[in-house]
Amino acid sequence: MARAPKPCRTRAKLTTAQKAERRNKLDALTGAIDNAKEAYAQEAIDIAQTHGRSLKWTRSQLFLRSHLSQRGRGVNSWNGFIKAKLREENEDCERGDRIKLTQFIADNKDELLEAYSRLTFAQRHAYNAEVLEARAQKRHIARANPKAKHHDINATFIGMDHEWMALCARTGIEGFYVGVRGNIEDLSEPKIFFTQKAEKFVKEVLHVEPRHLGLKLEAFVVSGLDENTMITRQRPLNKLISDCRTIIQEELESIALKKNIKKAVKMNYINYERSIVEHCGVALVGWPLPGPVCNPSKVGGRAEVQKLLSALQREHHHSESCHWVVLTDEELVQRMTENRARHARGEAVYVARKKRKVTSAEHKSNTTIDTDTEDSSDDTSTSDE
Structure with missing residues (x-):
């Protein structure tokens, strides 16, 4: 007895708005998970630096070793080489006329293999560096996390403060640094460090409070004056x-x-x-x-x-x-x-070159100076006018 076919269930086709809504939800979920991973990873870094523990030990205590460890894919120099060659091939092509990667490899496989075999170690390393740089830029754009960035800045400057104080204690060096946010979307506060003599210099010579110096620098950078300020005073x-x-x-x-x-x-x-x-x-x-x-x-x-x-x-x-x-x-x-x-x-x-006037003592020799030095001295005197 033949089995009756199962009824075919059909779903209504999603509209463009529904597709966009689903895509936004997936992006929001992925971004939230990535932000949480980065925040927890940064918390582990902060704890390790504050308490003098290794990062590996701190992650194991927070159970982050297996769940949140972010290990990137290995870099393949062959892939970097192929992408660079494909980019050169499609440099002058419009979007619809560009060659696909698979087709490019199929058409030029022998030439590509021969060219790749002639690459030196330094050249292959350069292709690897290009791939890593592209990954870092892409990851930075897709996973911008203000909270993780804030943690990173704080932890970095805490480490800098400790290193500066240790250096001052060992060598007696004096100095200061000021770090401010680069744009209005960043919420980081100014970071300053002054040794005792450097703070006295800023107060008594520059007549500025150290904290005010950081605030003025921040206002200058955030307001865009560093790019738009025009020097009106003409040079002499x-x-x-x-x-x-x-x-x-x-x-x-x-x-x-x-x-x-x-x-x-x-x-x-x-x-x-x-x-x-x-x-x-x-x-x-x-x-x-x-x-x-x-x-x-x-x-x-x-x-x-x-x-x-x-x-x-x-x-x-x-x-x-x-x-x-x-x-x-x-x-x-x-x-x-x-x-x-x-x-x-x-x-x-x-x-015509100038002749030197002959004095009475030199009258017998009747010597005249006719060299380029005379021209150079004359030119120098002219240029100083």
């Missing part, structure tokens, strides 16, 4: 000019070392083409102002000096940066040819 023009000269000189010395020029090279603005470009084979490119390279004190007013300083402070790969480059042999020959042609047309490319 001579300071801007000095910064330009310093950057130019330091970069010139750096590129001279790369060219194995052992002799100290001093920037010469008056005879720049002869003493620097032709003699050293380097050139300052990206000059942002009209005219040739000259002393920053001669470029004009504040606006011109600030423009030059901004160009000097930009990174070398920036299109508007001003920096030193090494000229090739062909570029140097072409530069020298152009300089002589410009000088022949009447441009002041090669400035």
